[in-house]
Amino acid sequence: MDALPSLQAVRDAINEFVKEREWDKFHTPRNIALALSGEVGEVTEIFQWKSVCNLSSSEKVHVGEELSDVMIYSCRLSHLWY
Numbered sequence: 001m002d003a004l005p006s007l008q009a010v011r012d013a014i015n016e017f018v019k020e021r022e023w024d025k026f027h028t029p030r031n032i033a034l035a036l037s038g039e040v041g042e043v044t045e046i047f048q049w050k051s052v053c054n055l056s057s058s059e060k061v062h063v064g065e066e067l068s069d070v071m072i073y074s075c076r077l078s079h080l081w082y
Helices: 007-020 029-047 057-079
Strands: none
Touching: 007 057, 029 057
16 A cells, blocks of 8 residues: 655645645635635535435545545645744
């Protein structure tokens, strides 16, 4: 099994992605926190009125996608404080 990338490698990849698109000017702590809040809302919306056992396969994939967004914004927000 291949080794998973370190958190630092993930953060570096995210930061490079942002740099290539010149998004730094938009990535203030306020903007990232608001985006993070929205993504968490998208995760919770999937679970609204359901139990975990009732998620369809496509909903499980959707949860993974939204959690990825949460992780990306969390890493980005933490980067702003270093």
